[in-house]
Amino acid sequence: MKIFVKIYLFIPTVLFSVLTRAQDVDSSFKTPKFFSYDSLHQRDIVDVGQSVFRKKKAPRTDTGKESQTHVSVLPAVGYSLQTGFAAILSANIAFYNGVNEGQNISTIITSFTYSQYKQYILPLLTNIWSKNGKYNFQSEWRYLKYPSFTYGLGTNTRLEDGYMIDYSYLRLHQNISRKILKNLYGGMGLDLDLYWNIKELSPDSGTKTDFENYGLYPKETAVGPSFSLLYDSRKNSIDPENGSYLNLSYRPKLKFMGSDANWQSLLLEFKGYKKFPAESDNVIALWSYNWFTFGGKPPYLLLPSTGWDSNVNTGRGFIQGRYRGSNMLYLESEYRFLITSNGLFGGVVFANAETFSGRESTLEGNASLKTFDPIQPGYGAGIRIKLNKFSRANLCVDYGWGTGGSKGVAVNLGEVF
Numbered sequence: 070m071k072i073f074v075k076i077y078l079f080i081p082t083v084l085f086s087v088l089t090r091a092q093d094v095d096s097s098f099k100t101p102k103f104f105s106y107d108s109l110h111q112r113d114i115v116d117v118g119q120s121v122f123r124k125k126k127a128p129r130t131d132t133g134k135e136s137q138t139h140v141s142v143l144p145a146v147g148y149s150l151q152t153g154f155a156a157i158l159s160a161n162i163a164f165y166n167g168v169n170e171g172q173n174i175s176t177i178i179t180s181f182t183y184s185q186y187k188q189y190i191l192p193l194l195t196n197i198w199s200k201n202g203k204y205n206f207q208s209e210w211r212y213l214k215y216p217s218f219t220y221g222l223g224t225n226t227r228l229e230d231g232y233m234i235d236y237s238y239l240r241l242h243q244n245i246s247r248k249i250l251k252n253l254y255g256g257m258g259l260d261l262d263l264y265w266n267i268k269e270l271s272p273d274s275g276t277k278t279d280f281e282n283y284g285l286y287p288k289e290t291a292v293g294p295s296f297s298l299l300y301d302s303r304k305n306s307i308d309p310e311n312g313s314y315l316n317l318s319y320r321p322k323l324k325f326m327g328s329d330a331n332w333q334s335l336l337l338e339f340k341g342y343k344k345f346p347a348e349s350d351n352v353i354a355l356w357s358y359n360w361f362t363f364g365g366k367p368p369y370l371l372l373p374s375t376g377w378d379s380n381v382n383t384g385r386g387f388i389q390g391r392y393r394g395s396n397m398l399y400l401e402s403e404y405r406f407l408i409t410s411n412g413l414f415g416g417v418v419f420a421n422a423e424t425f426s427g428r429e430s431t432l433e434g435n436a437s438l439k440t441f442d443p444i445q446p447g448y449g450a451g452i453r454i455k456l457n458k459f460s461r462a463n464l465c466v467d468y469g470w471g472t473g474g475s476k477g478v479a480v481n482l483g484e485v486f
Contacts (some may be wrong), residue, residue, distance in 0.1 A: 075430065086365070089249070091193075101257060105277075105394040108223040109151070110411065110456070111411055111412040111413075111458040112180070112409075112411040112412060112413045112455065112458065113412075113413065113455040113456060113457055113458040113459070114212060114454065114455065114456050114457075116413075116458075117413070118377040120130045125217075126191055126384065129132070130206075135230055135273075137164065137165065138162060138163070139162070139163045139164065139457050139459045139460040139461040139462070140161070140162050140163075141158065141160065141161040141162075141163075141456045141457045141482060142158070142159070142160050143158070143159045143383070143456070143464060143482050144157070144158050144159075145156075145157045145158075145159070145480075149447065152182070152186060153189075154180070154184065154185040155182050155183065155184040155185065155460075156183050156184075157176075157181070157182045158179075158180060158181050158182075158260070158334060158376045158449065159179070159180040159482040160178070160179050160180065160482075161176065161177075161178050161307065161456075161457075161460070161462050161482050161483055162176065162177040162178075162207070163176050163457070163459075163460035164173070165198040165200075165309060166197070166198055166199060166200045167199075167201065167202070172198070172202065172301075173198040173202060173301075173304055173306075174198075174304065174305050174306065174307070174415045174460070175195075175197045175198050175229065176194075176195070176196045176306060176307055176483075177193075177194070177195050177196075177197075178192075178193075178195075178482070178483065179192060179193045180192060180482070181193075186216050187211065187213075187216070188212050188213070188214060188216060188217075189191070189212065189214040190212075190216055191211070191212045191213075191216070192209075192210070192211045192381075193209075193211070194209055194210075194379065194380070195207065195208040196306055200372065201458065202248065203247065204245060204246065204247055204248070205245070205246040205248075205254055205256070205301075206244075206245050207243075207245075207256075207258075208242065208243050208244075209240065209242040209245045209379050210240065210241055210242070211239075211240040211252065212238070212239055213236075213237065213238040214237050214238075215235070215236060215237070215238060216233055216234070216235040216270065217233070217234060217235075217389070217390060218231040218232065218233060218234075218388065218390055219231065219232065219234050219280060219390055219393070220277035220390065220391055220392070221280075221393070222279045222283065222372075222393055222394055222424050222425075222442055223392070223393075223394050223425055223426070223442040224392045224394075224423075224424060224442035224444075224445050225442055225443070226392070228473055228474055228475065230344035232269065232270070232271045232272050232273065233269070233270035233271045234267070234268065234270060234280065235266065235267075235268055235270055236262050236263065236264050236265070236266055236267040236268070236370065237265050237266050238262075238263070238370075239261070239263045240261070240262050240263075241260070241261040242259075242260045242261075242295070243258045243259055243260075243463060244256050244257070244258030244295055244297060245257070245258060246297065246299055248300065250369075251451075252300055252301055252302045253298075253299070253300050254297075254298075254299040254300075254301070254443075255297070255299075255475070256295075256296070256297040256298075256299060257294060257295060257296050257346065257401075258289070258294065258295040258297070259292075259293075259294055259295065260292065260293055260294070260295050260320055260322075261290075261291075261292050262289075262290070262291040262292075262371060263288075263289075263290050263291075264288060264289040264368065264370055265287070265288045265485045266287065267285065267286065267287050267288065267289065268287065269281075269285065272474065280294065280369050283369045284346070284366070284369060285369070286368075286370075287372065289329060289368040289371070290328060290329050291322045291328050291329070291332075291367070291368065291371055292322060292326045292327040292328045293320060293321045293323045293324065293326055293328060294320075294321065294323075294326075295318060295319070295320045296318070296320075297313070297316060297317065297318040297319070297321045298316075298317045298476050299314075299316050299317075300313070300314070300315040300316075301313075301314045301315075302314075303340075303342070305460075305461055306464060307460055307461050307462055307483045307484065308461035308462070308483065308484045309340075309342045309352075309426045309484075310342060310344060310350065310352050311342050311343065311344060311352075312341075312342055313339070313340065313341045313342065313444065314340040314341075315338070315339050315340075316336065316337075316338045316339075317335075317336070317337055317338040318335070318338075319333070319334075319335050320334045320336070321333045321334075321364075322334075322365070322367070329368070330365055330366060330367075331364070332362060332363070332364055332365025332366060332367050333362065333363055333365065334360065334361065334362045334363075334367070335360075335361045336358075336359070336360050336361075336366075337357075337359045337362070338356075338357065338358050338359070339356070339357040340354070340355065340356050340357075340486055341354070341355045341412070342354050342355075344466040348406055349407075350406075351404070351405060351407065352405045353403075353404055353405075353408040354402070354403045354404075354405060354484075354486065355400075355401075355402050355403075356399075356400070356401040356402070356403075356486040357399065357400050357401075358378055358383055358397070358399040358400075358401075358428060359397065359398050360373040360378075360396070360397040360399075361395075361396045361397075362395050362396065363395075366406045367395075369393075372393050372394060372395060373389075373393065373394060373395070373396060373397035373425065374389075374390050374392065374393040374394075374397075375387050375389060375390060375391045375392045375393070375423065376388070376389030376390060376391070377389070377390070378481070379423075380481075380485075380486070382485045382486060383399050383421075383423065383478070384399075384421065384423055384447060384471070385401075385419065385421060385449055385467055385469035385479045385485065386421070386447030386448065386449055386469030386470050386471035386475055386476060386477065387445070387447060387469075387475045387477075388472040388475065388477060391471075391475065392423060392425050392445065394425030394426045394442070395425075395426050396425065396426040396441070397424075397425050398423065398424050398425075398441065399421065399422070399425065400422050400423075401419060401420070401421035401422075401486070402419065402420055402421075403417050403418070403419040403420075403485070403486075404417060404418050405417045405453070405484075408452075408466075412458060413454070413455050414452065414453065414454060414457050414461070415452070415453035415463070416450065416451065416452055416453065417450065417451045417453065417465075417467065418449075418450045419449055419450070419451070419469070419485075420446065420447070420448040420449065421446065421447045421448070421468070422444050422447070423444070423445055423447075424440055424441045424442060424443065424444045424445065425441065425442055426440060426442065433471075444475075445451070445472050446467065446471070446472060447462075447469050447470065447471040447472075447475070448470060449467055449468050449469030449470055450464060450467070450468065451466055451467030451468065451479075452465075452466050453465055454466075456482070462482065462483055463482075463483065463484065464480075464481075464482060465479075465480065465481040465482070465483070465484060465485060466478065466480055467479045467480075467481075467485070
């Protein structure tokens with residue numbers, strides 16, 4: 070079944086202004102800053118709303134006080150073949166847990182989506198820094214009731230190969246990291262992935278699918294610890310303008326902890342940011358996301374796949390789940406630039422490339438690795454609208470193209486990476 074263009078339609082009348090709790094400047098505080106330029110000369114949606122409705126207020130300022138919180142809320146409606154018409158409510162909360170110079174910003178990101186196809190999508194992502202910066206608490210909680218498309222294994226599949234599957238999914242990943250050296254953290258956590266009511270809805274009749282060949286079961290459970298080494302020199306993870314991020318994460322799944330099978334995964338992720346030109350607010354960003362599985366046979370739905378990173382952002386230009394395999398190599402670069410000098414509007418151009426190694430199952434049910442399939446590139450451009458100038462939260466709308474006729478819109482609250 071062919072996937073057509075993915076389109077999100079935002080209704081201006083429901084693009085509610087950002088909720089901001091900002092106090093007057095208190096010169097007695099040495100304020101950590103979200104970004105380098107002066108917020109008094111920047112504009113966001115709230116400023117525009119105040120101007121339109123002629124509200125004469127003192128300039129909004131950021132004190133940097135510990136109690137200050139910036140909340141961005143975005144109601145919208147959307148449409149895609151994957152979801153049909155959908156109602157979406159997204160929220161982004163940014164705050165400091167301390168007032169020390171160089172204090173990292175803590176974030177909470179969540180949304181709720183209900184679609185025409187009776188899909189429920191409810192993620193909760195948190196990145197909380199302790200007051201003294203010694204500890205970092207990260208959570209990825211997600212619930213989905215998710216009729217959706219799958220296309221088989223590897224990158225040699227076609228859009229016409231896609232068919233519907235359905236399942237319910239609960240993902241509970243929790244991690245705590247402790248500072249080892251400046252910007253370097255070691256961490257551990259616990260992961261639970263639970264799938265139930267898994268079934269195929271519209272496979273081609275008379276042909277055994279890759280899902281069936283690999284192993285299709287109505288319920289799958291994966292449980293195990295996680296161990297990570299994290300380097301993060303970014304001060305603002307919502308819209309970084311400098312610094313770098315490197316995460317090495319090892320996640321074994323263990324039967325004695327409740328997992329259906331023993332297997333392991335390894336994630337190596339890098340993000341880097343640099344102003345270009347150096348004296349401007351334009352940024353070159355680089356993202357490398359490499360996901361490997363080994364030491365056993367993961368469930369089909371837990372294999373590395375397009376758009377199944379923590380923030381569901383890999384593979385702009387391709388629909389989620391377009392490619393899947395036992396191992397994934399991914400690289401993306403983006404150039405972010407201002408359109409208006411007051412920061413209200415910006416733009417990006419981006420390009421990415423991904424490849425996967427497929428899997429084939431023997432009669433005994435054991436899986437054997439294949440070599441990596443051909444690289445699939447994507448590219449595109451997008452616009453940025455400043456929702457909150459203090460937290461630097463943007464509404465990001467991108468249009469991407471991929472190989473084989475793939476194309477579509479990607480929408481985010483906060484930068485893609």
